[in-house]
Amino acid sequence: EVELVQSGAEVKKPGESLKISCKGSGFDFTNYWIGWVRQMPGKGLEWMGIIYPGDSDTRYSPSFQGHVTISADKSINTAYLQWSSLKASDTAIYYCARHFGYFGSQAYGDYWGHGTLVSVSS
């Protein structure tokens, strides 16, 4: 059974760093792309970026480039999303999702994690 299990909710202060995770199971983690999506409170879905754990090829949305870092450790089937200095505006739910490809047929998010709530407040 395909599963993406995300790390638990986080409460942080502005300026702190954070790394959240997304662990895949039930599929060959190195042959799929893992994307990250932000959902701010009461708002819609925003595409952040995507990584191919097989070779760590990473693509970012211009809106998030430089603000977050996406990485992966294929040895433990885990993708990460990290911030070096959080802001209150980073408060959101962050989802990871598996993708068959970066472009092309069937390259949609076919399995999703449950989401990680990140709350940033002083």
Place this chain on the structure above:
Amino acid sequence: EIVLTQSPGTLSLSPGERATLSCWASQGVPSNYVAWYQQKPGQAPRPLIYDASSRAPGIPARFRGSGSGTDFTLTISRLEAEDFAVYYCQQYGSSPRTFGQGTKVEIK
């Protein structure tokens, strides 16, 4: 960047009625690589349609995707109680991938 605009913002319908949701792209989506997702409160998005018109595994036949170029549509033939949710379109034919702002289907 391709901007996706969904309409209407909110659709108020009764169970058994037909729902028609639109998604317009600011420029043609290459190869019509458009997906539709359903999201209920407190849940992750659930994929419904990919490649504009293919149903994702396990999705009932009452969900139908259509369209090409810049105009895409999700049709729910007869609404059931569990279909009342927010629906998002997404394009994955051009970088960066983008989502529409969502259409809420609520009970009338």
